Amino acid sequence: MDARGAPPHKVLAELQKAHNDDLRFRDGTILGSMCTEPLPVARRAHSMFLEANLGNPGYYKGTWRLERETLRILADLLHGKNLGGFTVSGATEGNITALWMARNTTRRKEIVAAKTAHFSVRKAADLLGMRIVEVPHDDEYRLDVDALRKAVTKDTAAVVAVAGTTELGQVDPIGAIGELCLDRAFLHVDAAFGGFVLPFLHGGDLPRWDFRVAGVSSLVLDAHKMGMATIPASHLLVREARHFERIAVESPYLTTVYQTSLLGTRNSAGVAAAYAAMRSLGREGYRKIVARCMKNTSAIVERAREAGIEPVIEPVVNIAAFPLRDVEAAQRALEKKGWRVSTSRNPPALRVVVMPHITAEGAAAFADDLVSLCRKLGEPPRKA
Numbered sequence: 530m531d532a533r534g535a536p537p538h539k540v541l542a543e544l545q546k547a548h549n550d551d552l553r554f555r556d557g558t559i560l561g562s563m564c565t566e567p568l569p570v571a572r573r574a575h576s577m578f579l580e581a582n583l584g585n586p587g588y589y590k591g592t593w594r595l596e597r598e599t600l601r602i603l604a605d606l607l608h609g610k611n612l613g614g615f616t617v618s619g620a621t622e623g624n625i626t627a628l629w630m631a632r633n634t635t636r637r638k639e640i641v642a643a644k645t646a647h648f649s650v651r652k653a654a655d656l657l658g659m660r661i662v663e664v665p666h667d668d669e670y671r672l673d674v675d676a677l678r679k680a681v682t683k684d685t686a687a688v689v690a691v692a693g694t695t696e697l698g699q700v701d702p703i704g705a706i707g708e709l710c711l712d713r714a715f716l717h718v719d720a721a722f723g724g725f726v727l728p729f730l731h732g733g734d735l736p737r738w739d740f741r742v743a744g745v746s747s748l749v750l751d752a753h754k755m756g757m758a759t760i761p762a763s764h765l766l767v768r769e770a771r772h773f774e775r776i777a778v779e780s781p782y783l784t785t786v787y788q789t790s791l792l793g794t795r796n797s798a799g800v801a802a803a804y805a806a807m808r809s810l811g812r813e814g815y816r817k818i819v820a821r822c823m824k825n826t827s828a829i830v831e832r833a834r835e836a837g838i839e840p841v842i843e844p845v846v847n848i849a850a851f852p853l854r855d856v857e858a859a860q861r862a863l864e865k866k867g868w869r870v871s872t873s874r875n876p877p878a879l880r881v882v883v884m885p886h887i888t889a890e891g892a893a894a895f896a897d898d899l900v901s902l903c904r905k906l907g908e909p910p911r912k913a
């Protein structure tokens with residue numbers, strides 16, 4: 530650190546320089562991220578609550594009210610009654626907290642999850658001294674319920690099911706998983722991505738995946754992904770609030786007697802941003818956003834299909850993955866054209882996340898480039 534501080538204009542110029550080197554969602558070229566440009570009202574809300582700290586809620590009664598109201602809105606959306614919960618920094622923190630509760634409630638140490646579960650579950654297992662029992666998935670990359678039946682034992686603390694897998698956007702059969710877990714194991718649903726998509730798809734007429742499934746113990750959903758809020762904003766909801774007692778720690782110098790969150794000082798700007806996004810969009814606003822993302826996803830898939838490139842699965846949410854022979858070569862070629870896409874490992878595929886910042890024109894231009902680059906690279910391979 531320098532002995533003397535620099536003048537603000539100099540500091541701001543340095544910040545601007547760094548900012549200029551960042552990619553921006555608004556340019557419409559990022560198809561490799563599960564985040565997007567937050568709504569303007571969410572940005573505004575974020576900047577209003579920079580000082581608040583929900584780690585010490587007695588000083589921030591207004592922010593605390595916003596958090597409770599946000600959780601009430603979400604409980605209603607996800608068909609839960611009298612749920613416990615709080616805003617977390619992301620699904621990673623949500624998954625860790627849920628598994629922490631599961632371990633302390635059941636006094637068992639095994640987590641059963643499919644390979645398709647997010648790597649944050651591995652972080653949780655490592656931190657909590659738990660062991661992951663991996664179950665296979667079916668041909669459509671959904672957790673295999675028959676395999677799960679064999680894997681759940683008296684040592685199982687929790688089963689993790691996913692509503693919108695990271696790589697393919699697939700939804701595990703949560704109804705059947707819930708039935709199997711009821712009274713046997715804690716069932717945590719990771720809806721980090723799907724949480725703000727599935728309620729607005731097909732008029733919500735989908736196989737049940739939320740608190741309507743009796744066996745679901747907890748659920749996490751990220752408002753900083755399809756929720757249109759700022760980073761960090763995510764929510765952990767728990768069917769029985771008493772489970773939080775199992776992870777409660779005395780917080781002597783604060784305005785609460787106990788703290789049940791992993792974090793101490795807690796981001797509150799994200800709470801306000803999530804509240805603002807949900808209040809200003811309402812169900813109809815999210816429905817329109819999801820419909821547009823799905824339409825753009827279908828446009829990309831259809832164009833690729835015309836060129837003989839089939840997706841790994843028919844997209845369930847706004848994620849499409851194409852199993853090319855040389856995925857990295859295709860990714861590099863697209864990057865040279867200015868597009869950012871990512872890849873999946875299981876199976877190896879080019880992964881395209883069609884977020885709200887992608888317009889119909891952008892999707893069409895991307896699909897054209899995808900098809901012409903794949904042709905150049907000899908994809909799909911000619912059948913002998």
Ligand SMILES: Cc1ncc(COP(=O)(O)O)c(C=O)c1O
Nearest residue numbers: 563619620621622647695719721
């Ligand atoms: C299914 C799933 N769970 C958890 C996470 C981790 O979320 P976060 O980065 O908000 O901690 C992600 C992130 O992509 C995800 O897709």
